[in-house]
Amino acid sequence: MKHFKTLKSFFMTFAMVAMLISCGDDADAPAPAEVSHKDIITNITSNIIVKAYSDLAREAENLLEKTKKFKEAPSQESLDDAKDAWVATRKPWEQAEGFLIGPVDTGSIDPAIDSWPVNVVDMDGLLADLTKPTITEQIVNQQIFEAKGFHLIEYLLWGLDGNREADSFTTRELEYLVAASENLKNKTTKLKVAWVADGGNYQANFLTAGPASSGKYKSEKSALEDLVSALIVIADEVGNGKIEVPLNGDPDTTTPAGPEQEESRFSHNSKLDFADNLISIQNVYHGTYLNHDGKGIADIVKDKDAALHTKFTAEIIAAINAIEAINGTGTFTDALANARPSIEAAQTAVRTVQATLESKIKPLISGL
Structure with missing residues (x-):
């Protein structure tokens, strides 16, 4: 019995020492490193968001050029070219609506370029306002959201029933079309510039995300x-x-x-x-x-x-x-x-x- 007690005491002492050593190891061990997702954030920012906004700005510039050509020489071909350019500009915008964060929101760019339904009353009011002898981009920029942007341009190009003919445009409507397209181009360029590194560099908020x-x-x-x-x-x-x-x-x-x-x-x-x-x-x-x-x-x-x-x-x-x-x-x-x-x-x-x-x-x- 005496021998048993001695062995028991030995094993108890050994177990306590082992626990202390184990606890000491845990205390000295570094905390597991936090998994970084920087590569994911960088890819989404640089290769999706900035790329989509760059494509949008480029297509909007092309839309402006096509509407100018239609204004200079109205024909069914030049009207169809302007319509195709509108559709091409629409695609990167709609594929950018999954990240309506940052300047597109805080700068009210989203409602300025994509509000609907079109306010035909305000559109007609500007068309009839001869105190403004020429409809310019600056004048369109002062219009309410529903009288500029994608859907105002869409309405002018296609008409209410979607089958507008090239010879149905008045001089004022052609001015409005080009001025609205220029305004869209300016807004989308502003959005792209707000994100890129050599502009407003909003992308840096994502690229540098972290405690520092x-x-x-x-x-x-x-x-x-x-x-x-x-x-x-x-x-x-x-x-x-x-x-x-x-x-x-x-x-x-x-x-x-x-x-x-x-x-x-x-x-x-x-x-x-x-x-x-x-x-x-x-x-x-x-x-x-x-x-x-x-x-x-x-x-x-x-x-x-x-x-x-x-x-x-x-x-x-x-x-x-x-x-x-x-x-x-x-x-x-x-x-x-x-x-x-x-x-x-x-x-x-x-x-x-x-x-x-x-x-x-x-x-x-x-x-x-």
Whole structure:
């Protein structure tokens, strides 16, 4: 018994010493390094956001040139060229709506270039105001949001019924068209310059995100959270604004349903607009833009929850496909009267994307 007690005491002493050594090792061990997502933030900033804004500014400059040529020599060919330029300018803008953060928001560039429905009363008022003998860019810039920007230009190019002829333009309408195009070019150039390194360098807020940053984001997580929040905003706008209001109206503003509330109804570009908005979500999530393929938020989600990544990837694709399938090859305008179930199916798919962003993706990023 005496021998047993001695062994017991020995093992107890040994165990205590081992615990102390172990605790000492833990205390001396460095804390695990925080995983950096700088490569993801850099790719989204430099290769998606800045690139999309650069493409937008370039296409808007081309649109101005095409409207000038149409004004100088009106013909069906020059009108079609101006229409094609409008559609080409629209694409990078709609694919940039997944990141309506920074100067596009604080500088009121978004409403200045993309407000709808068009205020035809104010447009007609300017056209009839002969105290302004020439309609210039400076005059258009002073107009309310709904009397300038993409949709005013769209209305002038296509007309109310989408079939305007080249010989139907008055001299004042041609002046307004060119001045509005110049204003759009100036706004989009301003947006690009606000982001690039040799301009306002807003991109630096993202590129330097972290504790040592003197910019907006004191952590990479806060920058990523803002990017995901912007994806939620555009998903909500498409599902509960761009689709919902023309489909069912808006009781909060007593806005009635109908094609008058459709975003790009004169050009029948609405379905493409909505699909490009979802592609903007897809781009930021996957780190892609046109032919570029880099790192995106998907790389974080895939590492943390592979099943969620697979699910969300499929949801985005399903939403894009459902939008493109609205009314088959027909227009969104016609679908409002004749193919409502196809619109409702697309809306459900977009709302599913929004729900996953809100309930799964955003909390995962916030938990980093």
